Amino acid sequence: MKIFTLSIALLLLNSAYLQTNVSGAVSGVWTMAGSPYNVIGNIGINGNQSLEIQSGVQVVFQGFYGLAVTGELKAQGTQANPVVFKMQDTTGWYNDLSPIGGWRGIRFNSFSGNFVDSTNLTHCLIKDVKHGVNAPANGFASVYIYYRNLTIDHCEFTHNQSRANQSNGKIIDANMQGSQKLFMKNCNIHDNNVRVSVVYVYGIADIENNEMHHNIGGSTFFSIFGYSNFFNNDIHHNSHNYDMAAVRIDGGVSLVKNNTIHHNTSDRMGAIMCTMGKTTIESNLICNNNTLNGSCGITDGGGGLHLAHNNSGVWDSTEYIVRNNVIANNHSAFYGGGLYIYDCKVKLMNNHFINNSAQLGGGAFYNIGASSQIQAKNNLFYGNDNATNHTTSQIQILTCNVFNFDKNWIQEPMANFIIFNTPVTSLGDTTHNHLGINPNLVNPSTQLGLNDNALLFDFNLSTSSIDCINKGDSVGAFLSATDYLGNARFVGSSVDIGAFENNDPISSLASKEVDDVGIYPNPCEIGFKVRTPDFTPYQLAIYNLNGALLSSQTCQNNDFISTSNFVDGIYLIEISSNFNRYLEKLIIKNH
DSSP: OHHHHHHHHHHHHHHHTSOEEEEEEOOEEEOGGGOSEEEEEEEEEOTTOEEEEOTTOEEEESSSOEEEESSEEEEEOOSSSOEEEEESOOTTTTOTTOOTTOBOEEEEOSOOOSSOOOOEEESEEEEOBEEOSSTTTTOSOSEEEESSOEEEESOEEESOEEOSOTTTOEEEEEEOOTTOEEEEESOEEESOEESSEEEEEESEEEEESOEEESOEESEEEEEEEEEEEEESOEEESOEEOTTOOSEEEEEEEEEEESOEEESOEESSBOSEEEESSEEEEESOEEESOEEOOSSOOTTOBOSSEEEEOOTTSOGGGOEEEEESOEEESOEESSBOSSEEEESSEEEEESOEEESOEESSBOSSEEEEOTTOEEEEESOEEESOEESSSOOSOOEEESSOSEEEEESOEESSOHHHHEEESSOOSEEOOOTTOEEOSOOOEEEOOOSSGGGSOGGGOEEEEOTTOTTTTTOSOOTTOOOOSBOTTSOBSOOTTSOOSSSOOOOSGGGGSOOOOOTTOEEESSSBSSEEEEEOSSOOSEEEEEEOTTOOEEEEEEEOTTOEEEOTTSOSEEEEEEEEOSSOEEEEEEEEOOO
16 A cells, blocks of 8 residues: 555656646647646747747746747647647636736737748647637737748637627638738637737738637628739638628738538627638538617628728729529628629629528619629529518519629519619610429529528529520620539530539530421420421420430421330420520420
8 A cells, every 4th residue: 555655646646747837938848758838927039049848838828928939939739639728827818817727828029040840739739718808908819820831731720709809819820921811721710809810911811720719709701902812711610790790801802712601690780701902712511690680870781791981982893703602591681682883893793692582672782882883693583682671572673883784593573673773874675584383493592581591491493494504695704614513614505504513414415596497285284386487497306304315306497306215204305506505494284
């Protein structure tokens, strides 16, 4: 018994020495043998110095201290053994008026050294950072980057707050110049509380494959006068106040692509909010986002997106391309369930607007601004509505300068589908839109607004989406190379309407509108004729809805084609010559 007690005592004595107190200038290598490293004063890596922190090391701040990096920091954990930066005692973390309960974060100053800078944070956990009312004095952010490159990979940021100061309330604050870049990928950023933004970028940034969720306060991602590539991120269940949004981009040239932005709540803006600059928003799923304030002003609004010109900038420098997005089941307590446009130029191409709702008007989208120039082409509008006073209109144009609305799939004639509160100065040709009852998507949401979770549905075109397949127009459509799913965007002689390019067998049947070509009678009982004044003879092919060829023959104008051998159902009829091709549904009712 005495031997056992002595062994325990020696073990406890040894464990007491397995820790290192640090303050002031630091460098070298921090290992598991010296962990935890207890920070008992502000620490810094000076110019021409380097610090490597190995996997599994814990850096534990004993008070309101920070780490300043002018040299090189390499914190390199693993998935199983991350490097941990945390506070010893978080009591008082929620009290903004006191520094107690948090630490000051990591400040990366402009690099100084006579060697190549390899600074990076890999597999790190950063938590418990706190900035109160006097943010500059208390530190700037959990990670503040000033004029240097930085890679942040597979890191987790949680339980950090910077919520009191209007100018400095951020978690990751990147200020780059020239070709310097923030490269942030594969990170999990959640349950932080901010005033301005969780991730804030001024300059160049690649933000890829991150999950940002359950954060509270300002914007989740905020790029200002920068060049941001925002790709493949999952942004969800964040709550935003004031004029902030899940993704906010002010000025610069940015690309927002292949993200899933869903179940976010905003006070006044859509889930994606842009002012100034030139931004392309492409191939995103934007769904189930909710804007709460129904009494905001004309510069606010939108459930899914809010696109605006900033009056302090040059108007003509603001332009947006929005293409290949699925914008579904968003809600705005104001105007513009799917999209709110305020006095800017928007190219709206090949999007799905499905079951978005607005309390006051413009279930699909709403525009205000006498200078607005909107080009809407190859979009699919289905099921969008007002949340309370249901109407056939899905689009509302309060004021507008140029409005081109062409080759879109709509549910009502133009006069019923779009409300023009005032005449548009330049209204383009609106006679080539496709009117239908149901676009026959694979498995779309069926309920309006937030009632359906759009993540659970499939909005792709089916082989029955004959009114959308190859019915769009590539001319002036600003097409991307691929569709929402990454499939080749252009197949056949015409582009498909909506966010998807259908790759089922029927999509190879290039369809072209041909004047005065028709099938009659339709539905038919024993057979039908084809009217082809522009070309004869012609090739006639009959397909089932799976794209399988059932019969093919050469015909002359007004030949009778028997259907006595076909069972009742819906078929696809292809009529083609050397220069024309026409595709139409035929309903056969023999019995």
